[in-house]
Amino acid sequence: xxxxxxxxxxxxxxxxxxxxxxxxxxxxxxxxxxxxxxxxxxxxxxxxxxxxxxxxxxxxxxxxxxxxxxxxxxxxxxxxxxxxxxxxxxxxxxxxxxxxxxxxxxxxxxxxxxxxxx
Amino acid sequence: xxxxxxxxxxxxxxxxxxxxxxxxxxxxxxxxxxxxxxxxxxxxxxxxxxxxxxxxxxxxxxxxxxxxxxxxxxxxxxxxxxxxxxxxxxxxxxxxxxxxxxxxxxxxxxx
Numbered sequence: 001x002x003x004x005x006x007x008x009x010x011x012x013x014x015x016x017x018x019x020x021x022x023x024x025x026x027x028x029x030x031x032x033x034x035x036x037x038x039x040x041x042x043x044x045x046x047x048x049x050x051x052x053x054x055x056x057x058x059x060x061x062x063x064x065x066x067x068x069x070x071x072x073x074x075x076x077x078x079x080x081x082x083x084x085x086x087x088x089x090x091x092x093x094x095x096x097x098x099x100x101x102x103x104x105x106x107x108x109x110x111x112x113x114x115x116x117x118x
Numbered sequence: 119x120x121x122x123x124x125x126x127x128x129x130x131x132x133x134x135x136x137x138x139x140x141x142x143x144x145x146x147x148x149x150x151x152x153x154x155x156x157x158x159x160x161x162x163x164x165x166x167x168x169x170x171x172x173x174x175x176x177x178x179x180x181x182x183x184x185x186x187x188x189x190x191x192x193x194x195x196x197x198x199x200x201x202x203x204x205x206x207x208x209x210x211x212x213x214x215x216x217x218x219x220x221x222x223x224x225x226x227x228x229x
Contacts, residue, residue, distance in 0.1 A: 035218070044120070044223040045156070045164065045207050061217050095163055102170060103211055103218035104154045108163035 002026040002107045004096050009112030016086050020112055022079040022096030027107075030054075030074040033099035036081050038092035039111075046092075049081070050099060064090075086116045121146060122208055122221035129227040130198045138224045140191040140208035146219065148189035151211040155184055155193045158205045167206070168193060195226070203228045 008020040022034070035050040049060045049070040058070050069082040079096050093113050097105035123141045130136040140153060147153060155168035166175055168184035171191070181196045191210075195202055208221035 037220075044205075045158075045209075045220040047209070047218040047220055050218070059217055062215070100166075100169065102152045102154075103209060104152075104166060104169045105156075105164070105209075106166045106169070106175065108165075110163060 002098070004098070004107060004109035006094060006096055006109045006112035009094060009114045011115045011117065012086055013118055014086060014088055014116055016116070017082070017084045018086065018114060020081040020083065020094055020096075020114070022081075022109060024077045024079065024096075024098075027098065029072075029077040034070075034072060034079045035097045035099050035103070035105055036068075036070060036079075037095045037097055037105065037108075038090075038114075039095070040089075040092040043092075047103075048094075050103070051079070083114070086114075088116050090114060091116045120222040121212055121215070121219040122210060124206075124208060124221040124224045126222070127225045127227060129229055130195075131229045132198055132200060134198050135194060135196045136198055136226065137195075138193045138206050138208075138226070140193070140210075140221045142189050142191070142210060144189060145214035146189075146210045146212040147186060147191055149213045151213065153184065153186050153191040154209045155182075156207045156209065158207065164207065198226075198228055200228050202226060 036048040093111040095111045098107040100106040152170040156164035158164040172184040
């Protein structure tokens, strides 16, 4: 059974940093593109970033480019999102997801909540 | 403002057919990019409902179907059931932005 478990969220002040983790199991992590998607409270889905199987290709939405960094550790079956210079508008539930091809996210974690507030 | 535009809400009576539109542009749906559809219930992560325009993952009822033409796509739900009441999102790749984008989302209400 595919499992994705996010962690690392919490309450952080504007300008602060957080590192989210996503522990993967039940599938071949090292041969799967992975993505981060977020959802602000009461709002829609926002695709943030994805990373190729070997970590050599990374793509970001403009709103987080230069502030967030996606990475992975295939030996540990883990996906990460380093978030710097956090803003109030980054407050959201952050999901990691598998990419089955052409961006289609076929498995999702339960999400980890990030709240940016002074 | 989303790159892919969906109606905020659609509604129908049980047994009816409803459709949700997803309108894009020549840099995404019109550029032959695939469209995917997701269903999300409150408090739960999204579920992939339609993959690559019109393919249903295992376990998705055949009441759900997708189509795409030009710069638009549609999700149809036939024989609407109370359990279909949820939020639905389309997703595609935007070649100008070189990222994947979600639609604005549509809430389906079963009357």
